[in-house]
Amino acid sequence: MSLGTGWAQRGPEMAERTDYRIVLGEGATSSIGPPAKRKGAARGRVLEGPTLDATLISKSLRATPGATDLIKQIPGLANPATWAHIATLCVCVRFGTARYLDIWDADHFDYFTDMQRNVAECRAWFSAGGYGYWGEPATKSGRVNATFRAPTAGNYVCNAELESHGGPAEVECLIDAFSFGPLPFSGFINQPHPATLSAGDHAFRIRQLTGSFFFAGLTVWKV
Numbered sequence: 759m760s761l762g763t764g765w766a767q768r769g770p771e772m773a774e775r776t777d778y779r780i781v782l783g784e785g786a787t788s789s790i791g792p793p794a795k796r797k798g799a800a801r802g803r804v805l806e807g808p809t810l811d812a813t814l815i816s817k818s819l820r821a822t823p824g825a826t827d828l829i830k831q832i833p834g835l836a837n838p839a840t841w842a843h844i845a846t847l848c849v850c851v852r853f854g855t856a857r858y859l860d861i862w863d864a865d866h867f868d869y870f871t872d873m874q875r876n877v878a879e880c881r882a883w884f885s886a887g888g889y890g891y892w893g894e895p896a897t898k899s900g901r902v903n904a905t906f907r908a909p910t911a912g913n914y915v916c917n918a919e920l921e922s923h924g925g926p927a928e929v930e931c932l933i934d935a936f937s938f939g940p941l942p943f944s945g946f947i948n949q950p951h952p953a954t955l956s957a958g959d960h961a962f963r964i965r966q967l968t969g970s971f972f973f974a975g976l977t978v979w980k981v
Contacts, residue, residue: 808975812838845906848975900966927969
């Protein structure tokens with residue numbers, strides 16, 4: 759079988775290793791007999807991209823505890839007609855002042871949330887357990903780092919779209935080094951995060967705490 763010209767040929771130096779010894783593996787005496795069908799997420803919420811409707815995002819903001827006090831301080835939070843779209847970052851599109859989307863420790867489970875399907879459905883999956891039979895380490899180390907540029911100093915809204923899977927989940931969201939604290943959710947959410955930013959690059963970060971979830975995207979708005 760040819761691997762093509764892009765593959766380097768390994769030379770006889772491999773025979774010089776002394777810290778590894780080849781042995782004969784002993785597999786199971788019968789087939790492992792995996793389940794005939796892998797259980798996956800409900801297919802009812804296939805996305806075509808993040809929410810770009812400022813009215814829906816403002817509605818979610820107003821429904822969040824603490825919003826009343828913030829709106830007294832920043833009345834524009836309640837007036838989405840004046841919001842200006844700044845950036846969008848997700849696995850299928852990136853535009854505006856979006857700079858980088860770094861995703862760490864996402865999970866690829868073939869025929870369920872493999873990379874091809876995640877890109878087609880515009881989301882990334884972070885598992886937290888339940889697939890030990892297949893060798894899953896059941897870690898909760900998923901990370902998202904979405905970097906964008908704020909064109910001017912002022913007030914912004916960073917809207918994170920998330921969806922838990924198989925039960926509730928919890929993440930920590932940050933803007934640069936400032937933490938908004940634990941965010942519990944069950945099912946799909948738009949969760950706006952208001953922030954006062956200086957002009958220049960900023961990073962919105964998501965850290966997995968508990969549960970499995972999908973990251974569907976981040977949109978940033980100038981208020």
